[in-house]
Amino acid sequence: MGTRHEQPGQTPLEPELFGRRFYLHLAAGAFCLLALTAGLAFLETKVPAAAAPSIIQVTGATTPSATARLGSQHGRGGLPLPSLVTRSIQVGEGDTLMALLVSAGAAPEDASEAVQALAAIYNPRSLKVGQQITVTFAAEDGDYDTQRLVDVTVSADVDRKVLASRMLSPDDSFSGQEQRQELTPGLSRFSGFIDDSLFEAAGRAGLPPAVTAELIRLYSFDVDFQRDIHPGDTFEVKVERWFDGDGRPAKDGAITYASLTLSGVTHQLWRFQPPKGEIDYFDSAGSSVRKALLKTPIDGARITSGFGMRQHPLLGYTKMHKGLDFGASTGTPIMAAGDGSVAFAGDKGTYGRYVQLKHPAGFATAYAHMSRIAVKRGQSVRQGQIIGYVGTTGRSTGPHLHYEVLAGDKQVNPAGLKLPTGHKLAGAELASFQAARLAIDTAPTQTPVVTAVRETDR
Ligand SMILES: [Zn+2]
Incomplete structure (x- = not known):
């Protein structure tokens, strides 16, 4: 994600900071300035940026506005002018700030001063x-050997930058400053067709993976x-998103609305916090989406992907096969379908590594062929808790979860199971939900431009 400081032609410095005193100081001080002609290309080819593996892009530029100001202040007097060169660095594994600055071209004593500030x-x-770290050097034209570190800006957080700058200080030392950036909240809308898996389709629409996982x-x-x-x-999703001053997304928040249309049936949900309850998701009638059992444990x-996969039969519930198979690679987390306790955890013949959970209301769920079991017999589990990992132990043709729902001791078809719905809003709560829902439905949204590259070998 870019920051405004990466744009050529801008430096992290406020224009007011380009004070006369600083430039006079530069001119009279530590290094000898030569005549100014914008030698950007020359500078860029000479700067030994390649020596630093962490530098992923070099966006050097003289600053037009700074040059103009300098021109007006010093040009007439014939004083030489410095060129400012700004570079963006991305922190890599094991990098220290000091080492990064030095590898970007700073003299060790300058780097050390900046780090201290x-x-x-x-x-x-x-x-x-x-x-992201942005460094700015002042260099005499054509004499890159004398380039001098004048500013270091670290993007400490999406809305906070810290900088050490010589230009803030009248005595040629570095001084530190914090810059807070105001983020603007918004709502982003993502939508698309699912032609393989929801995860991949959402990714192509630009939905960040963490948000898709939540969806x-x-x-x-x-x-x-x-x-x-x-x-x-x-599918369609609306997600809270904060934007920086340049209108670029800085961070994502919660899903406020989602809709899945599966085989012509639309499933919608809205985020809502009841006045006296916790944040939850509700359908249009105000029923919580939470159920006693997960349909996908x-x-x-x-x-x-069910229709892309040929390795497993992915059997549905039949007389011969009294469970549902979920195809996933070995090690994929398996979750407790509902709150309950562990009735069995261990090897069970053709089932391989097997866990059975007892739930309130007299039914149980079972999970077979695990590669690893993560719970012990007698233990309580919460819905969604990881109880083991997908494997292919027992009589199994490949890694998958074999999942069963049992009523008494008999397997029943999970698809036909009548489960009580979760919390249902009523009265004032329902009215408040309907108002919140309308606000979400009518709020302006922004749709990110995505230049998706589709795999051609599918
Ligand atoms: Zn099975």
């Missing part, structure tokens, strides 16, 4: 892989992600 407002040890989790109460998704099905994002 930053340390007062930012812990350099909290640098993370992928974080799938929300629908796992109602949707069997192995059998209910078909080519031509569609596995990480739905990792289910092998």
